[in-house]
Amino acid sequence: xxxxxxxxxxxxxxxxxxxxxxxxxxxxxxxxxxxxxxxxxxxxxxxxxxxxxxxxxxxxxxxxxxxxxxxxxxxxxxxxxxxxxxxxxxxxxxxxxxxxxxxxxxxxxxxxxxxxxxxxxxxxxxxxxxxxxxxxxxxxxxx
Amino acid sequence: xxxxxxxxxxxxxxxxxxxxxxxxxxxxxxxxxxxxxxxxxxxxxxxxxxxxxxxxxxxxxxxxxxxxxxxxxxxxxxxxxxxxxxxxxxxxxxxxxxxxxxxxxxxxxxxxxxxxxxxxxxxxxxxxxxxxxxxxxxxxxxxxxxxxxxxxxxxxxxxxxxxxxxxxxxxxxxxxxxxxxxxxxxxxxxxxxxxxxxxxxxxxxxxxxxxxxxxxxxxxxxxxxxxxxxxxxxxxxxxxxxxxx
Numbered sequence: 001x002x003x004x005x006x007x008x009x010x011x012x013x014x015x016x017x018x019x020x021x022x023x024x025x026x027x028x029x030x031x032x033x034x035x036x037x038x039x040x041x042x043x044x045x046x047x048x049x050x051x052x053x054x055x056x057x058x059x060x061x062x063x064x065x066x067x068x069x070x071x072x073x074x075x076x077x078x079x080x081x082x083x084x085x086x087x088x089x090x091x092x093x094x095x096x097x098x099x100x101x102x103x104x105x106x107x108x109x110x111x112x113x114x115x116x117x118x119x120x121x122x123x124x125x126x127x128x129x130x131x132x133x134x135x136x137x138x139x140x141x142x143x
Numbered sequence: 144x145x146x147x148x149x150x151x152x153x154x155x156x157x158x159x160x161x162x163x164x165x166x167x168x169x170x171x172x173x174x175x176x177x178x179x180x181x182x183x184x185x186x187x188x189x190x191x192x193x194x195x196x197x198x199x200x201x202x203x204x205x206x207x208x209x210x211x212x213x214x215x216x217x218x219x220x221x222x223x224x225x226x227x228x229x230x231x232x233x234x235x236x237x238x239x240x241x242x243x244x245x246x247x248x249x250x251x252x253x254x255x256x257x258x259x260x261x262x263x264x265x266x267x268x269x270x271x272x273x274x275x276x277x278x279x280x281x282x283x284x285x286x287x288x289x290x291x292x293x294x295x296x297x298x299x300x301x302x303x304x305x306x307x308x309x310x311x312x313x314x315x316x317x318x319x320x321x322x323x324x325x326x327x328x329x330x331x332x333x334x335x336x337x338x339x340x341x342x343x344x345x346x347x348x349x350x351x352x353x354x355x356x357x358x359x360x361x362x363x364x365x366x367x368x369x370x371x372x373x374x375x376x377x378x379x380x381x382x383x384x385x386x387x388x
Binding site (some may be wrong): 005007008009010011012013017019021024025028031032035038039041042043045046049064067068071074075078079081082083084085088089091092095096099100103106107110111113114115117118121122 | 153155160161162163164165166167170173177180184188189191192193194195196197198202204219220224227228231232234235237238239241242245246359360362365368369372373375376379380383386387388
């Protein structure tokens with residue numbers, strides 16, 4: 001049976017559950033395929049890097065971007081189907097998804113920050129010119 | 144998948160019913176997972192910030208290229224792929240357990256919970272092997288003109304930039320933050336897997352004792368399932384950050 005009496009009095013209606021497990025296996029195969037694609041992109045990046053120092057950095061960056069998007073797709077399927085969030089009331093879905101959009105700001109801001117540290121250090125902290133630490137001479141040293 | 148339909152005229156926020164049509168326990172489990180997501184997010188994003196602020200970072204294909212019983216072979220990403228598949232598969236068995244719970248099929252729930260527990264234990268064993276391999280595996284490092292042999296720990300990193308030394312490419316010391324972040328994040332995640340396995344064992348025992356049959360529903364299995372899927376989801380992102388990016 002796919003419908004039964006509500007679990008507790010706070011439940012107003014019971015959503016229908018599918019009788020079979022077809023959808024679950026379909027999503028499993030999809031997740032596996034996405035993982036295999038990610039791994040093959042990873043190995044491609046490995047082979048590109050083997051081909052010499054800094055060979056085609058933009059291509060490597062593009063591949064990394066693809067991998068990130070595939071991971072987000074995997075996350076969507078795990079949350080929506082395996083965790084059944086896709087079957088919940090829309091307002092509940094929103095209370096989960098909207099705060100997670102803060103992550104977009106979080107990630108962008110911090111990665112830009114990290115990159116900016118590197119650029120600033122490279123521009124202003126040239127090792128050859130970096131002064132060695134100087135301790136202010138004390139009256140004893142002046143003797 | 145269409146969202147559940149909300150009946151016309153239902154006063155959702157006037158009390159006497161859950162405004163999300165979900166039990167208190169389930170809603171609170173979701174909000175706990177949100178808080179945990181931000182914790183893991185903070186760790187992973189701080190790792191990203193540090194990593195991209197460095198001119199040089201270790202190549203994960205050089206650090207993670209071993210496989211149990213296949214020492215000496217160069218197999219980049221192979222072992223971690225196995226770990227990812229183990230965890231995805233244990234997620235599938237967990238969803239199947241929840242599905243059997245909806246059908247009030249106790250034997251089915253028991254079968255799939257056992258498989259999920261085995262999957263979780265297998266993942267933990269793999270992670271333990273990976274840690275052991277890093278902590279005890281010695282790699283040649285050129286330090287002050289001398290070749291030393293270092294393990295990968297929170298204070299030593301033998302995977303720094305390579306230089307020519309006596310006609311061979313040899314590593315110099317690398318950023319020690321790599322070890323710290325790796326062990327801390329995978330350790331924190333592994334702790335979640337461990338607690339998830341314990342929770343699943345308790346769920347299995349309760350199922351076998353008939354507690355959920357008495358209650359009339361298997362929603363506890365669903366809540367444990369939410370936690371387990373969250374653990375899988377975090378692994379997907381850890382895998383992305385440490386091994387692929």
